[in-house]
Structure formats: C-alpha cells, structure tokens
Amino acid sequence: MFTAEYLQELDKITNKYEQKRAALLPLLHRVQEKEGLITPETEKNIAEYLGIPVVHVHEVVSFYHLFHQNKIGKCHFAVCQTTACALRGAEEIIGYIQERLKIKHHETTPDGKFSLSVVECLGACELAPMMQCNKEYKGFLDKKKIDELIEKYS
Amino acid sequence: MEKIVSRHFGQKNSHRLENYLKDNGYEAARKALTQMTGAQVIDEVKKSNLRGLGGAGFPTGTKWSFIPQANPKPKYLVINADEGEPGTFKDKYILEQDPHALLEGIIITCYAIGSHKAYIYIRGEYIKSLEIVQAAIDEAYKGKYLGKGIMGTGFDIDVVVHPGAGAYICGEETALLESLEGKKGFPRLKPPFPAVVGLFGCPTVINNVETIACVPPIINKGAEWYAKLGNEKNGGNRLFCISGHVVKPGVYELPNGTTLREIIYDHAGGIPNGRKLKAVIPGGISAPILTPDQIDVKMDFDSLKSIGSMAGSGGIIVMDDTTDMVWAAMIAARFFALESCGQCSPCREGSGWVYRNVKRLNEGHARPHDLNNLPGIVNNIGGNTICAFGDAVTMSVGSYVSKFRSEFEAKIQERVCQI
Numbered sequence: 001m002f003t004a005e006y007l008q009e010l011d012k013i014t015n016k017y018e019q020k021r022a023a024l025l026p027l028l029h030r031v032q033e034k035e036g037l038i039t040p041e042t043e044k045n046i047a048e049y050l051g052i053p054v055v056h057v058h059e060v061v062s063f064y065h066l067f068h069q070n071k072i073g074k075c076h077f078a079v080c081q082t083t084a085c086a087l088r089g090a091e092e093i094i095g096y097i098q099e100r101l102k103i104k105h106h107e108t109t110p111d112g113k114f115s116l117s118v119v120e121c122l123g124a125c126e127l128a129p130m131m132q133c134n135k136e137y138k139g140f141l142d143k144k145k146i147d148e149l150i151e152k153y154s
Numbered sequence: 155m156e157k158i159v160s161r162h163f164g165q166k167n168s169h170r171l172e173n174y175l176k177d178n179g180y181e182a183a184r185k186a187l188t189q190m191t192g193a194q195v196i197d198e199v200k201k202s203n204l205r206g207l208g209g210a211g212f213p214t215g216t217k218w219s220f221i222p223q224a225n226p227k228p229k230y231l232v233i234n235a236d237e238g239e240p241g242t243f244k245d246k247y248i249l250e251q252d253p254h255a256l257l258e259g260i261i262i263t264c265y266a267i268g269s270h271k272a273y274i275y276i277r278g279e280y281i282k283s284l285e286i287v288q289a290a291i292d293e294a295y296k297g298k299y300l301g302k303g304i305m306g307t308g309f310d311i312d313v314v315v316h317p318g319a320g321a322y323i324c325g326e327e328t329a330l331l332e333s334l335e336g337k338k339g340f341p342r343l344k345p346p347f348p349a350v351v352g353l354f355g356c357p358t359v360i361n362n363v364e365t366i367a368c369v370p371p372i373i374n375k376g377a378e379w380y381a382k383l384g385n386e387k388n389g390g391n392r393l394f395c396i397s398g399h400v401v402k403p404g405v406y407e408l409p410n411g412t413t414l415r416e417i418i419y420d421h422a423g424g425i426p427n428g429r430k431l432k433a434v435i436p437g438g439i440s441a442p443i444l445t446p447d448q449i450d451v452k453m454d455f456d457s458l459k460s461i462g463s464m465a466g467s468g469g470i471i472v473m474d475d476t477t478d479m480v481w482a483a484m485i486a487a488r489f490f491a492l493e494s495c496g497q498c499s500p501c502r503e504g505s506g507w508v509y510r511n512v513k514r515l516n517e518g519h520a521r522p523h524d525l526n527n528l529p530g531i532v533n534n535i536g537g538n539t540i541c542a543f544g545d546a547v548t549m550s551v552g553s554y555v556s557k558f559r560s561e562f563e564a565k566i567q568e569r570v571c572q573i
Binding site: 016017018019021022023024025026028029050056059060063064065066067078081082083084086087088119120121122123124125126127128132135136137 | 228237238239240241242243245246271277278279280281282314316317318319320321322333334335336337338339354395396397398399403404405435439469471473477482485486488489492493495
C-alpha cells in the first residue's frame with residue numbers, strides 16, 4: 001500500500017488530468033524513478049489507486065520499452081541500432097560493449113553495475129553512432145568513449 | 155534566408171522566458187487574443203499554406219476548421235512531440251532551445267479552436283526536453299502567459315507535459331491519444347477523426363511541435379509573407395534533418411522548395427571520404443528510398459509525392475556506395491518488426507515475416523523462393539491495417555527490393571554458388 005505522503009505526491013500528478021487513468025504513464029515513471037523497477041506489487045497498488053483492473057496496468061508496463069520489470073544496472077546503456085546509427089558503426093559499438101561487459105541485449109552484469117538494451121531510433125541521428133546512458137545522450141561513440149564510460153561506472 | 159523556427163537556436167539560454175521576451179516574445183499571442191477572433195486566426199493559418207510537419211503534411215488551418223464549434227464538449231489541443239521517425243531529430247531542438255515559441259503557438263492555437271487545455275506528449279527518452287519544457291511552463295505560469303486570464307485578457311489556458319514511455323507507434327496520432335489516456339498505444343480506426351472524437355471522446359487537434367512553433371511568426375508577419383517563402387501549396391521553411399554518410403549531419407532550416415541535392419552537397423558538406431552517393435531516404439524511414447538520379451527533386455510534400463516518395467518528417471538519411479542495400483533493407487525491416495504494436499494481423503505477422511525473410515537474404519542463407527515471395531508478403535500488409543504503419547512497411551521495405559533488386563538477386567546467386 002502507498003503511504004499517505006506518497007499518495008499526495010501521486011495525487012499531484014493525477015490532478016492534472018481530466019480522467020484519472022490518463023495519469024498512468026507518468027505515475028509509472030514516478031514509481032520506477034523511486035524504486036528502480038515495476039513489480040507486480042506496485043502494479044496492484046497503482047491499479048487500486050486508479051480504480052482500474054490490474055491487467056490494464058500490467059499490459060501498459062509490458063507494452064512500453066521504458067518500463068522495467070527487472071532491475072537494471074547502475075549504468076544502463078540503451079544503444080541505437082536503427083539506420084543512421086547503423087550506417088555509422090552502431091553494430092561495431094554494440095559488439096564491443098557486449099564483448100567488454102560480457103552481456104547481451106536485456107541483460108545485466110552479475111555485479112549489478114551495467115545493463116544493456118539495444119533500441120531503435122532515439123532521435124539523435126546527428127550524433128550517430130549514439131546511445132542513451134542512464135538519462136543522457138552520448139554521441140559520436142567509439143571504442144575509446146565506451147572504455148571511458150565503463151571506467152566511470154565501474 | 156531569414157530564419158523563422160530556428161531563429162533562436164544556438165543562442166545562450168534561448169529557452170528562458172527573459173530572453174524570449176526580448177525578441178517579441180508572446181506578442182503574436184497578444185495580437186491574436188486582443189485583435190482577432192478565433193475564426194480569423196484559423197483563416198490566417200489556412201492562407202499561409204502551413205502544412206503538418208510531423209509527416210503527413212495535412213494543411214494545418216483546414217485541420218483546425220474541422221473542430222465542431224457547436225459541440226458542447228471541451229476541446230483539446232495535443233502536441234505530438236513523440237519524434238520517433240528514424241532520421242528525425244528537429245523537434246528536440248525546438249523543445250530544448252525554444253520551448254516558449256511552442257507555448258506561444260499553443261496559446262494561439264487553443265484560442266483559434268476554442269480550447270483551454272493543451273497536452274504536450276514528449277517521448278520518454280527525451281529527458282532533457284521534458285525538464286526544459288516543464289521549466290518553461292512554470293516560467294510562463296509565473297509570468298501570467300499561462301493560467302487564468304492570461305496577459306490581462308479573459309482567456310484561460312492550462313498546459314500539461316506528458317511523458318511517453320518508449321513506443322514508436324505512439325507517434326501515430328490516435329495511438330498517441332490512447333497512450334495519453336493511459337492505455338497501450340493501439341491506433342484507432344478513422345473515421346471518426348480526432349477533430350470530432352479525440353482525447354477523452356472530445357474534439358481534439360493534434361499537431362507536431364514544429365507546426366505549432368510556426369504559428370506565432372505567421373500571426374506576427376502575416377500569412378502572405380509565410381506562403382511566399384515556399385511553394386504554391388506548401389508555405390514557409392522547414393527544419394530538415396540530415397544524417398548518415400554526410401560530412402555535416404544536423405538540422406537545417408531551408409525553404410520548402412530546396413532540392414535534395416542542395417541539402418546534401420551545399421549544406422551538409424556532401425559525402426565524406428571521397429565516396430559517392432548510392433541511396434537516400436528523403437523523409438524518415440517510412441519514406442520510399444531514392445536513387446542518385448532522383449536528388450534534384452524539390453523537398454516539398456507535393457513534389458516528393460509525385461516521384462513516388464514522401465517529404466514525411468523531413469528526416470534525410472544518406473547512404474554512400476559502401477552500403478549493402480540488402481543489409482539496409484534488413485535494418486528497416488527489423489525496425490518495423492520490433493515497433494509493430496501488434497493490433498492488426500497483417501502487420502503483426504507480416505512485419506516479422508518480412509524481417510526474417512530479408513534477414514535470411516542478408517545473411518546469405520535465403521531459400522531460392524524467399525526473394526520471389528518477398529514482394530507478395532510486403533505488399534499485403536499496407537492497405538490492410540488500421541493505421542499507416544502497415545503502409546509504411548510496404549512502401550519503405552518494398553522500395554529497397556524494387557530499386558535494388560539486383561543486389562537481392564546477387565545474394566541468392568552467392569548462395570546457389572556455394573552449394
């Protein structure tokens with residue numbers, strides 16, 4: 001169950017919308033920001049708060065790429081593989097990250113420090129090849145920049 | 155050339171209200187609210203020949219006029235800032251560097267259509283945009299440019315930023331509405347169109363970020379001025395995005411009559427490493443691919459349509475002669491297979507089928523009938539789905555096969571020779 005204080009925070013978000021259910025995406029973002037992932041327990045709590053069936057929360061969580069049902073790494077690499085980035089070496093970058101961290105798409109390193117998603121266009125083709133590292137966009141990637149990022153979060 | 159939408163780009167702290175006000179900021183909104191009726195605003199935008207810059211190029215003023223004024227339900231304005239079309243990154247610049255231009259456009263548009271509530275749906279990955287736009291909204295409320303009785307007039311307006319969560323399909327206007335309502339991004343059947351049944355079942359206008367950012371200059375300087383800048387039926391300038399094998403990838407504001415050749419060679423520095431052009435996507439991944447003999451086309455909606463492609467989102471992706479076109483087709487096919495929302499069988503099954511087929515071709519272990527089957531699979535998706543995503547798969551992937559067939563055939567030959 002959500003605490004009264006937490007409910008107040010959620011109410012602030014929900015009150016912006018004419019229909020309560022419309023707040024679902026920002027609510028899920030808020031909860032994931034705080035807890036790192038969306039658990040079945042959380043889905044149940046949010047469903048109760050919004051007065052909708054749990055399945056409607058779960059189908060949203062599983063539909064959208066940015067909601068995680070498993071813990072991601074302290075440093076999450078979301079590397080773009082679509083056309084503009086592919087033309088500028090994305091495959092090599094992805095291969096190099098996999099080689100260095102010994103993880104594949106949707107995996108997290110055993111120490112919980114790094115995770116990898118291979119994603120589609122992030123809207124930064126002018127920086128190709130690029131990725132989103134946690135919240136930030138990192139462009140013009142090469143092996144050296146990857147090494148520096150891994151060093152930084154190790 | 156006079157810069158319109160990009161006039162503040164690159165200026166220090168251009169996103170701040172104090173700086174926006176220094177350049178006639180919110181004067182167009184004031185003019186509209188105090189000197190014009192809503193109908194006059196719609197008329198002005200119609201005359202300007204402003205067309206939707208998200209991808210479909212629908213005449214903006216006409217779209218606004220579809221809102222049934224007699225309908226007692228509240229009207230909504232929704233800004234599509236989902237910017238997911240591969241090759242496109244222009245709206246990000248407006249959101250991060252000129253959010254007040256967007257807000258001013260929102261005020262004028264809401265006034266025109268009789269709406270008092272606007273949502274800005276920004277893709278969830280654009281964290282910086284989300285933060286900057288929210289900060290701009292907070293500034294605008296403080297300065298009484300948003301809220302109750304703005305700028306000393308009687309007009310009330312509220313604006314809410316809403317984050318997406320990673321789904322390309324939510325750039326489709328009805329899928330966006332579904333997502334905004336807290337559901338999966340499954341597109342709706344049209345008709346009814348959003349202008350009649352939109353957000354929460356109410357009349358809704360949905361427009362792209364750049365389209366709305368063009369509105370304040372149109373009100374300030376007049377429709378005639380704006381219309382003259384472009385072509386006969388396509389007024390104004392446009393933010394073109396260019397990426398891939400070019401020396402200077404980036405955003406370029408240019409008139410709608412500019413040719414693709416000019417954008418690639420005069421503005422983006424041409425192709426690096428002494429290579430030659432092999433193929434170019436003119437308007438986002440959904441646009442049929444063009445060959446080097448087609449680049450003298452003018453980059454407006456009608457000219458590109460006439461050569462069998464589309465201006466789309468303005469996302470130009472350039473491919474040089476090292477590019478394997480079967481590989482490039484595989485990248486496109488994979489994108490569509492991964493981003494299909496799954497609602498319609500032809501697309502859900504067809505996009506995956508196309509991808510696996512092209513992947514086999516690319517990797518050199520295609521079966522001999524794979525290439526013969528491919529057009530049939532590709533062509534049966536478009537036209538058989540609820541939304542244009544299915545059409546995009548057909549048009550986009552189909553164009554690689556039809557224009558570079560010899561490369562696909564060569565891959566089959568390789569395989570045959572290996573046996």
